[in-house]
Amino acid sequence: MRRPTHGGNLAWAAAIAGCQPTDILDFSASINPLGPPPSAWDAIARAWQSVRAYPDPDSRHLRQVLAEVCGVPAEWILPGNGAAELLTWAGRDLSRWDAVGLAVPAFADYDRALKSFGAKTVRCRLSLEGDRVLLPDFETQLGDPSRCALLLNNPHNPTGAGWTIAELLPLVERFALVVVDEAFMDFLPDTAPYSLVPFVAQFDNLVVVRSLTKFYSVPGLRLGYAIGHPHRLQRWQQWRDPWPVNALAAAIVPALLGDTEFHQKTLAWLEPARAQLYRELTDLSFLRPLPGAANFLLVETHRSAPQLQENLLKQHRILIRDCLSFPELGDRYFRVAVKSPADNHRLATALAKVGVN
Ligand SMILES: Cc1ncc(COP(=O)(O)O)c(C=O)c1O
Structure with a gap:
């Protein structure tokens, strides 16, 4: 079986672990x-009969719900x-x-998305050396910003870095188009200093x-x-197939976004659990976890990460994310999700054992 390029491939891991x-x-x-x-299950149970019809190609209700959360009109949501x-x-x-x-x-x-359309991609290295992950000097490496675009990710996978609005907005002001992937933003207890959503209405290139x-x-x-300018999102809508969002997915969104109890529970779990995992990994002399803003940590290791991964699987049935699919990281980094305190401790204990070999 080929080594996976994304996390969560349990069939691959189970074949190695023999379980x-x-x-x-x-x-x-x-x-x-x-x-x-549980609110998601309830919403799916209520909505399952809706799979007998095609979903709304314009996702009107869904757009409205998301628009309210983002504080923009519905046409600014896709x-x-x-x-x-x-x-x-x-x-x-x-x-x-x-x-x-x-x-x-x-x-x-x-890479897949950019290569599919023949984009000329310039890989600009982040600096991982110090306490903070620093953004590269894009302009020096790309040239005239009015002719170039940026694809950013905040908080950043795999480093966990969170960049502030003050660091990102000057890039939006200078570059022709800036797309910011905020897939992990909800994990921040206060998104206000980091998220660019409130600036979308002001910048049609964002x-x-x-x-x-x-x-x-x-x-x-x-x-x-x-979230973007309606003209741009209408163009994107014309490029896609007629029913990109399935009916069950659309049906659970109001329940998910309205579930404040789940939201609070998640934030209450994450901060102490991440701090505990960070501490327990720091205690292992062959590891250097980077401080992370989201629900995962990138860890530098003096041992080979693929070897650690294999030993953890075979001896402890634990799967960590090697970073071989991130060419700039190679075999001296791995990434781990933050889990429950007991699971985090199980990981650190297992790493202590496989790390001495
Ligand atoms: C940074 C980042 N963006 C986007 C995605 C994909 O998210 P989705 O499941 O919504 O397609 C991932 C998934 O790992 C991710 O890490």
Whole structure:
């Protein structure tokens, strides 16, 4: 079986561990372990008869619900079959410019989206050396910003860095088109200093892409949305198939976004659990976790990460995310999701054992 380029491939992990996929403790996919919320199941149960009809091609009700949350009119929202589908159309739009700057290491799917439309991608390295992950100097590497575009990700996968509005807005002011993937933004207790959603109405060259997958733990439903200028989103809508958002996914959104109890529970779990995981990993002398703003940590290791991954699977049935699909990281980094305190401790204990070999 080929080594996966995304996290969460339990069939691959189980084949190595010699067990069932359900026996694997999965730290490789950065999904909220508290979800999905029961409110989602109730909404699906109520909506399942709706699968007998085609979904609304314009997702009118869904748009309205998302628009209220984002504080924009409904035409400024485009729901999608996960953020991944919307990133495809972002790739098409970005490819019209002379070059597209990508801060790397980056989520591997950006390459797919950009290559599909022949974009000239310039890989601009983030600096991972100090306490903070620093954005590259895009302009030096790309040239005239009025002819170039950027695809950014905040908070950033895989480093966990969160960049402030003050750091990002000057890029929106200078570059021809800026797409910001905020797939992990909901994990921040206060999004106000970080999210560019409030600036979309002011800059028609800015698009923000959001996902419900991670926070609500529904990767199988496929739910994301873009916030951008109506003219641009109408163009994207004309490029896609007629029914990109399925009826069940559309039906649960009001329940998910209205579930304040789940939201608060998640934020109350994340901060102390992440701090505990960070501490326990820091205690292992061969590891250096980077501080992270989201629900995962990137960890530098003095041991080979693929070797650690294999030993963890074979000896402990634990799956971590190697970073071989991020060419700039290679075999000296791995990424782990934050889970319950007990699971986090199980990971750190297992790492201490496999790390001495
Ligand atoms: C940074 C980033 N953006 C987008 C996605 C895809 O999200 P979705 O499941 O909504 O397609 C992922 C999934 O891993 C991701 O890491």
